[in-house]
Amino acid sequence: MTVNRDFKAILWDMDGTLADSEALHLRTLILVLAHHGVEAGDELHPLIFGKTGREVHALCCERFGLSTDLAAWSAFRARCYIEGARSLEPRPGARNVYRAAKRAGLAQAIVSNSSRMLLEANLNALDLQDPQLVSVSANDVRAGKPEPEPYERAAYLLRLHPNQAIVVEDSPTGALAAIAAGMRVLAWPLDDAGAALFHPAAQIVRSERELAAALNLPSLMTN
Structure with a gap:
């Protein structure tokens, strides 16, 4: 036909x-923030939805007063994501x-x-x-x-x-x-x-x- x-x-x-995968992206963000001494949770999801990693990094630096390097920040999140992606579902x-x-x-x-x-x-x-x-x-x-x-x-x-x-x-x-x-x-x-x-x-x-x-x-x- x-x-x-x-x-x-x-x-x-x-x-x-x-x-x-949205929950996994949020979890990696919470983990990297915890790594830098910031406690955060699900309230961040509406703020990061659809944004690039660079934009999320800039947003968090401004919101929480961080000065962490983008490359190190991204590498930490990527390691967390790759590990979690093994159980990712469609x-x-x-x-x-x-x-x-x-x-x-x-x-x-x-x-x-x-x-x-x-x-x-x-x-x-x-x-x-x-x-x-x-x-x-x-x-x-x-x-x-x-x-x-x-x-x-x-x-x-x-x-x-x-x-x-x-x-x-x-x-x-x-x-x-x-x-x-x-x-x-x-x-x-x-x-x-x-x-x-x-x-x-x-x-x-x-x-x-x-x-x-x-x-x-x-x-x-x-x-």
């Missing part, structure tokens, strides 16, 4: 969208949609605000390693999300115009980056409260099946 679509590729965010339903899109012959790429090291750890944990996979990390661009560069870079590598790609994001920050790049966005928040934070141009999907339907993937919709 031929399926008509108005896009040629799916660009996936990683953390929170494909990987259920977001429920996400890998089903990813694999259905692959079966349908759609081009796919992964666009993350995390460093290359952490992105590769996620790919390995989710069994998504592929020599042909296009992926963009914070190390591959000058400006991360919400700037459009990461998504523009992915479209360039796929040899597509930005309007030929559709983006799946769980964060308003990532959605803004994709919208700025001229792409259609499917926003897949964790809850209804999160849905209210997205730009009006983003189309909200609330489940694996709604996501599959928006991507016109009948093989999943009929399972």
Whole structure:
């Protein structure tokens, strides 16, 4: 059966969208802060959601009066993350949609605000390693999300115009980056409260099946 679509590729965010990794990112932040004598907890999550590691470091230095070096800070967090990533799980339903899109012959790429090291750890944990996979990390661009560069870079590598790609994001920050790049966005928040934070141009999907339907993937919709 031929399926008509108005896009040629799916660009996936990683953390929170494909990987259920937000709790692990928060845990590494709490650990590095404890290492520097700062006690913190879940209250930090809304402040760091969707931000790059560099932005989180700057935020914490300002908030807690720290003067720690970014390189040492990042290395400590990366070690903690790599250890925790061994037990990382995919977001429920996400890998089903990813694999259905692959079966349908759609081009796919992964666009993350995390460093290359952490992105590769996620790919390995989710069994998504592929020599042909296009992926963009914070190390591959000058400006991360919400700037459009990461998504523009992915479209360039796929040899597509930005309007030929559709983006799946769980964060308003990532959605803004994709919208700025001229792409259609499917926003897949964790809850209804999160849905209210997205730009009006983003189309909200609330489940694996709604996501599959928006991507016109009948093989999943009929399972």
